[in-house]
Amino acid sequence: MSRLFVLLGATAVGKSTMAISVARSLECPILSCDSRQFYREMSIGTAVPSLKQRAQAHHYFIQDRSVQEPLSAGEYEKEALSVLRDVYKVNNSAILVGGSGLYINALLYGMDDLPSNKALREVLSQRAKTEGLRKLATELKELDIDTFQAIDQSNPARVIRALEVSLLAGVPYSSLLTKSKTERDFKIIKIGLRAPRQELYDRINLRVDQMMVEGLEQEARRVLPYRELSSLQTVGYREMFDYFDGRITREQATELIKRNTRRYAKRQLTWMRPDTEIQWFDRDDFQPIMHYIDGID
RNA sequence: AGGGGUGUAGUACAAGGGCUAGUAUAGUGGUCUCCAAAACCAUUGAUGGGGGUUCGAAUCCCUCCACCCCUG
Numbered sequence A: 001m002s003r004l005f006v007l008l009g010a011t012a013v014g015k016s017t018m019a020i021s022v023a024r025s026l027e028c029p030i031l032s033c034d035s036r037q038f039y040r041e042m043s044i045g046t047a048v049p050s051l052k053q054r055a056q057a058h059h060y061f062i063q064d065r066s067v068q069e070p071l072s073a074g075e076y077e078k079e080a081l082s083v084l085r086d087v088y089k090v091n092n093s094a095i096l097v098g099g100s101g102l103y104i105n106a107l108l109y110g111m112d113d114l115p116s117n118k119a120l121r122e123v124l125s126q127r128a129k130t131e132g133l134r135k136l137a138t139e140l141k142e143l144d145i146d147t148f149q150a151i152d153q154s155n156p157a158r159v160i161r162a163l164e165v166s167l168l169a170g171v172p173y174s175s176l177l178t179k180s181k182t183e184r185d186f187k188i189i190k191i192g193l194r195a196p197r198q199e200l201y202d203r204i205n206l207r208v209d210q211m212m213v214e215g216l217e218q219e220a221r222r223v224l225p226y227r228e229l230s231s232l233q234t235v236g237y238r239e240m241f242d243y244f245d246g247r248i249t250r251e252q253a254t255e256l257i258k259r260n261t262r263r264y265a266k267r268q269l270t271w272m273r274p275d276t277e278i279q280w281f282d283r284d285d286f287q288p289i290m291h292y293i294d295g296i297d
Numbered sequence B: 001a002g003g004g005g006u007g008u009a010g011u012a013c014a015a016g017g018g019c020u021a022g023u024a025u026a027g028u029g030g031u032c033u034c035c036a037a038a039a040c041c042a043u044u045g046a047u048g049g050g051g052g053u054u055c056g057a058a059u060c061c062c063u064c065c066a067c068c069c070c071u072g
Helices: A015-026 A073-090 A101-109 A118-131 A133-143 A145-150 A156-169 A197-214 A216-226 A238-244 A250-272 A286-294
Strands: A002-009 A030-032 A093-097 A186-194 A279-282
Touching: A002 A015, A002 A073, A002 A101, A002 A250, A015 A030, A015 A093, A015 A286, A030 A073, A073 A093, A073 A101, A101 A250, A118 A133, A118 A156, A133 A145, A133 A156, A145 A156, A186 A286, A197 A216, A197 A250, A216 A238, A238 A250, A279 A286
Parallel strands: A002 A093, A002 A186, A030 A093, A186 A279
Antiparallel strands: none
């Protein structure tokens, strides 16, 4: 059976480097699962692997599209499955590396085939602003009482998405969720990279300082015209946009990027923590990881 | 060394001798079926040490300690 090694961990823990080491050892390709490294306009702020790094192993889903063509979790699932099918024709192994939990779950377990309509979502989003979220929540209550009670009613994203699906499908959103995982025809091995919290935060702070030196400001200026796109609702860019608007100073922006990256890392850890399938290793434990991999099948 | 000043949460500040020491921010925990590096929810934590006055002290007094400023 083909194998997919899933390399997980918080941002800046060292996933990319470890993935390349493992890929070279296994002589297999890497599929990135980082919902911001998909886009070629974003390099510095997403800490995308360098060209030199990418030359050491074949990478998929790294800067292969524009921010103007966003890739959703469901679309990623389909495209990544297609890539994996091709990879497994010639190779028994592949590595999935990244920090976008929802996208990883989409590929590993599948997503229910829910309807989607960007225009409708936009309308609902506007109505939430003008009429208030409570109004939309009340409408959701009539269409889908189960979801209304289950979700956080003050969370616009949840309310809008549930309403969008219920309206499009003509049946309650909750009735479409199967809650079952799709079985894949490859073996999934999850490997987590960890580091002490303080060390992780130090690495984040250092990395942000480096980004500023490398020209994050110039990069952010180039994508400023696309600031409304969801792909630009990203740590490192939003803060620079605020700086360009004159709302904060460059120094404040740098500090906010650090803080928001730390928070992002914390949310990633919260997301991964309950997953008992993850075998955890220290961030640079290459040999123990290879030993673990060799012991599988 | 002498004189002056300041010590409240990780940080910045508030509390005229009287409610459970407050606010901001950081930090922490959590939610999650395609906007997810998003969105949202919840929450820990402090009066520098010791003594005194008082029914009652962050607040007044003494002392020690730490830091800052000035003089040398």
